Each structure stands twice: as C-alpha cells, then as structure tokens.
Amino acid sequence: MPSPTRPGDLFKTVHDAAKYFGRTYNLTSIAKNKELSSYIYSVKKKGETLYSYTKAKEVDGNNVKNTPWYYQTPRGASLEGDAHTHGAYDPNYLNNQFSPDDMIGTDNSDFKVAFVVTPNGTLLKYTPAESREHDEGRIEVVNTDMPSDPKDPTSKKTVPQEPPDASTDSSKTPHPTQSKPPEGIRRKLD
Ligand SMILES: [Zn+2]
Numbered sequence: 001m002p003s004p005t006r007p008g009d010l011f012k013t014v015h016d017a018a019k020y021f022g023r024t025y026n027l028t029s030i031a032k033n034k035e036l037s038s039y040i041y042s043v044k045k046k047g048e049t050l051y052s053y054t055k056a057k058e059v060d061g062n063n064v065k066n067t068p069w070y071y072q073t074p075r076g077a078s079l080e081g082d083a084h085t086h087g088a089y090d091p092n093y094l095n096n097q098f099s100p101d102d103m104i105g106t107d108n109s110d111f112k113v114a115f116v117v118t119p120n121g122t123l124l125k126y127t128p129a130e131s132r133e134h135d136e137g138r139i140e141v142v143n144t145d146m147p148s149d150p151k152d153p154t155s156k157k158t159v160p161q162e163p164p165d166a167s168t169d170s171s172k173t174p175h176p177t178q179s180k181p182p183e184g185i186r187r188k189l190d
Contacts, residue, residue: 005020005023005024006024007024007038007052007053007054007055007056008052008054008074009052010043010045010050010051010052011050011051011052012048012050012051013051014040014042014051014080014113015125015142015143016051017040017051017052017053017080017083018040018053018083018115018117018123018125018142019123019142019143019146020053021038021040021053021056021083021115021117022083022085022115022117022123022143022146022147023146023147024053024056025038025056025085025117026085026117026121026146026147026148027147029085029086029087029088029117030085030087030088030089030119030147030148030149031088032058032087033087033088033090034058034059034087035058035059035084035085035086035087036056036057036058036059036084036085037056037057037058037059037082037083037084037085038053038054038055038056038057038082038083038084039053039054039069039072039073039079039080039081039082040052040053040079040080040081040082040083040113040115041053041054041069041073041077041078041079041080042077042078042080043074043076043077043078044076051080053083054069054072054073055072056085059084079110079111079112080111080112080113081106081109081111081112081113081114081115082111082114082115083114083115083116083117084102084114084115084116084117085116085117085118086116086117086118086119087119088119088149088151089119089120089149089151089152089155090119095118095119096118096119096120096122096152096154097116097118097124097139098114098116098124098126098139102114102116102126103126103128103136103137106126106128106137107128107129107132107137108132111128112127112128113125113126113127114126114128115142117146118146119148119149119152119155120148120149120152120154120155120156121144121145121146121147121148121149121155121156122141122143122144122146123141123142123143123144123146124139124140124141124142125139125140125141125142126138126139127140144156
C-alpha cells in the first residue's frame, strides 16, 4: 500500500477511504496514545461516487462530533459515517474491537457505517441494522495490515514502522497484567 495520504484525497470505495485513514493516522494514535477520529464522506464527480476522510481530531471527553460534519467536508458532500483509532496497546482494555459505546453511538447516529483501526493493525467495519432499535449491527474485518503497535502481542508486525516513541523505555513498564492504566493517560474507550 502506498504511503499515507491527505484528508480530502478521493478513493473509489469507502473501504479504501477507511484504509487510508488508518494508514495515515494509526501510528500517530499509537505514539500519542490518543484516539483520533475523522468523518468519512462521499462526493459525486462526473457521475462517479468517490470517498474521503476529514482531518482527524483527537477524541477527548465527549466526542469529535462537536463540529458537525458539514463544516468539515467539501460543499455537496454526503456523510457516510466515521472512522476512529484506539490508541496504543493496553492490556487492560479490549481495544482490538469496537467498544459497546462505539456501536451504540453508531446505532444512534445517521451514519451508514463506522470503522475502527485497532492497535494490532486491524480495520473493522460496523454496519448498523436497518431497524436499529431491535436488531444488532454487523461487524466485519476489512483489513489486518494497518500500521500496528509492536507491543501488542497480537500485532502481525509485518508493516515496517518506526517505534511509536523512541524515548520510551519499555523495560521500565511493570508487568502489564498487574498494572492499572495511569490516571489521566487512559480513559474508557468510547
Ligand atoms: Zn472505539
């Protein structure tokens, strides 16, 4: 897969837009241990529907949706959904999957689709059910070779990448299963 792209670059499929979102942002998300989120949208060009992602924002407290999607997309764009990352590997969280809040939030939105890019380099897609109040949506694996956190034991580590933070000395880290997430660094995934 070619190098990272820029927000606003157009792709032929919504999956490609999500893949390039992950390609562009997952290493930054892992290095900063911050969740990043972009809207995914479509535009029509000469009768063809093309897809892109907006510039990612850090997910803090509430949500990236503080700014409505239509302020962040080109004129005439249609909202498809969103994509977000889950930061760095953390043994205390099941962050290689959608959180319940991710799915509930999508069910309660106008999104057609939601994507998450996880620490082990997986890109997952959530499609809400038609009748959102009664049925569960569908989760699919789109891709497993996103940039990943080498510290995640389930990471395939096949993607050449820089260490997330060269100044971090991982040998100082206490045994993962005995440590709690440091206060103020890690919060519940949303
Ligand atoms: Zn999430």
